[in-house]
Amino acid sequence: MPTVLGLGATNPMAFRMLVVVGFGPLIVTLLTDHQFGLFRVLPFKVHLAVDLLAGLTFLAAPFVFGFSGLEATYYWLLGATVVVVVRLNAPEETPATA
Numbered sequence: 001m002p003t004v005l006g007l008g009a010t011n012p013m014a015f016r017m018l019v020v021v022g023f024g025p026l027i028v029t030l031l032t033d034h035q036f037g038l039f040r041v042l043p044f045k046v047h048l049a050v051d052l053l054a055g056l057t058f059l060a061a062p063f064v065f066g067f068s069g070l071e072a073t074y075y076w077l078l079g080a081t082v083v084v085v086v087r088l089n090a091p092e093e094t095p096a097t098a
Contacts, residue, residue, distance in 0.1 A: 002014075002015055002018050002074075003015075005070060005074065006070075007070070007071050007074060008071075010068070010069070010071065011065065011066065011067055011068075011071060013065045013067075014061075014065070014067050014071040014074075014075070017061060017065070021054050021057055021058070022054075024050060024054060025050055025051055025054050028042060028046070028047050028050045028051075029047065032044060032046070032047040034047070048086050048089060051082060051085070051086045052082075052083065052086045054082055055078075055079045055080075055081075055082030055083040055086060056079065056083065057079070058075045058076075058078045058079030058082060059075070059076060059079035059080065059083070060079075061075045061079075062075050062076060
């Protein structure tokens, strides 16, 4: 999608960052102990933490790197979506039994 939208035309970091930050969650997915995990060595909570970090990074990127226009909007929407999805997938804590 970044290529289709022409992200990076005004600020090359907007494209590079998507590639670099995008590989982290992909690798973590392959290492997570869940149905799509290939090696299943990381707990799902670690997977969610990495995804949350990626989402927060996307939200902060326009401010840190000076993205504007479509690039900033893309990052804010992507970051917000990732944070919401992580929150919806967060395992519920079981109440302590007395």
